[in-house]
Amino acid sequence: MFANGQTVVQLMEQLAPKHYAVEGDKIGLQLGTLQKEISKVLIALDVTDAVVEEAIAIGAELIIAHHAIIFRPLAKLDFSTPAGKLYEKLIKNDIAVYIAHTNLDVAEGGINDWMAEMLGLQGRESLEEVHTDKLHKLVVFVPQSHHEKVLEAIWQAGAGGIGHYSNCSFNIEGTGTFLPGEGTDPFIGKQGKLERVKEIRVETVVPQSAQRQVVQAMLKAHPYEEVAYDLYPMDLKGRSFGLGRVGKLPEPVPLKALADKVKQAFDVPFVRVVGNGQQTVRKVAVLGGSGAKYTRHALFAGADVLVTGDIDYHTAHDALAAGLSIIDPGHNIEKIMKPRVAQWLGEALAGRRYATEAVASKVHTEPFLFL
Known part of the structure; x- marks a missing residue:
């Protein structure tokens, strides 16, 4: 099975998250659509005519490049200009172009x-x-029977890191109360009856970049129909990226x-x-x-x-x-990204059992001739 274009880009953004980019940088999807299956993705430094021809030759539906092909808003699409001819060739061959620039530098x-x-x-x-990963405190109340399961889930999703320490948390035993109302299906107790349950208050640190994954993992591992939890910002500085x-x-x-x-x-x-x-x-x-x-x-x-x-x-x-x-x-030494990104993305796709291939461009895009 081939990966959808959006899936390929989501994987790429695990390596180079978009929020790492310098403000105003031209990154992301610049041409075409990601709403299609991708059998091959070509990894390039620059998108030149020769690179597009290479993409056509290998049957790539997506190019992931480091340098943008659109730097400023277009007033018109004139296919008689060099840039216009490039856009035309990409459009006619249904090849999308996605850019990872300073976010790939910072990552x-x-x-x-x-x-x-x-x-x-x-x-x-x-x-x-360039970017500091802001920290939040997650507090969640878990029945004793599922304490370890929830802890392991949120740690695996990226919570609990403080400096060079991992799996950090604070746990306090207490009693939780709740009264299941009409239409509920409680894990513990019965409708209309006040319950008192031995629970553990779990506190841990969550970086903003992992917040969504951590909350999803917590909700999946937690047995309750309605999970009581809080997330609030911390003054403690998170990891910096630059x-x-x-x-x-x-x-x-x-x-x-x-x-x-x-x-x-x-x-x-x-x-x-x-x-x-x-x-x-x-x-x-x-x-x-x-x-x-x-x-x-x-x-x-x-x-x-x-x-x-x-x-x-x-x-x-x-x-x-x-x-x-x-x-x-010279600027062109950034060509080192081609084999590295192709390997990383290829392994990420294979690890999810997709048949989509990531191929490093063989086209040399150095514009200078050394005599």
Whole structure:
């Protein structure tokens, strides 16, 4: 059985939740419909004419890409323009396009984490906080007979995490009272008779991102027809998610050696380097895509070097004066997302017994020719 397009996207959003995206970023469904079966989904960095031809050739009904094809509102659809011809080809071949951009950058296990892993960075932190997962306190009253079942269900759904601790809860025994009215089918007691039941008040922490799943799991595991529970916000700060990563190399290395490692890791023919090649570097910041405006963030984090793309002349001079080295391997290194997303999504689909395939695009979309 093939997955519906909406199901494919829901799985993708488990890896890269939409609310992680920077405000105003062009993400989500940009063209076509998800209300159809998907036999193949093509994972691409950019949606170019060659990528669309690839999608047609393999029979893909959906492209999940990193870079948007629609950046601003369209005044018209003119099929004689390059962009219009691209839209026309997608529409005529019934290929939908879904974008995961900064949400995939920010996500744990997303582009910036992959970059950091490929360079062996340890003790990673974000360069700029983008999203904080707000915390709520869940209080639910459970009969003693189902206490462990409900606890296990809400923990499995994502509740109970505080820092590096999991399965956190507080439990108080007490007596619950209720009087089943006409038309009820109580798990305990009879209609019209006041009941007193030994219950346990369970308190636990729920991140906002898991709130829906936790409540659904709780209601499913709870035996009562009407479940008494409360959810209220907490002042305690939840987990933070952000753009870029900064961490330490296992051992200090010369800047030139790190530049060579960047070339090898990201399969690029050359890199631009700002700084002294013999300078020893240990703390490294990475940011996929265009990171010129994050040099101050890297300096504030204590980084010796920033690995990112699209560094302009004046930014390079400013960084050099401030003592920050830069390795610029280009914007296209984000191509690392293609095999990684294809593998993650393919396993997620297979785990739910869908026959839908996730295929990494083989089209090289680097616009520059290196001579």
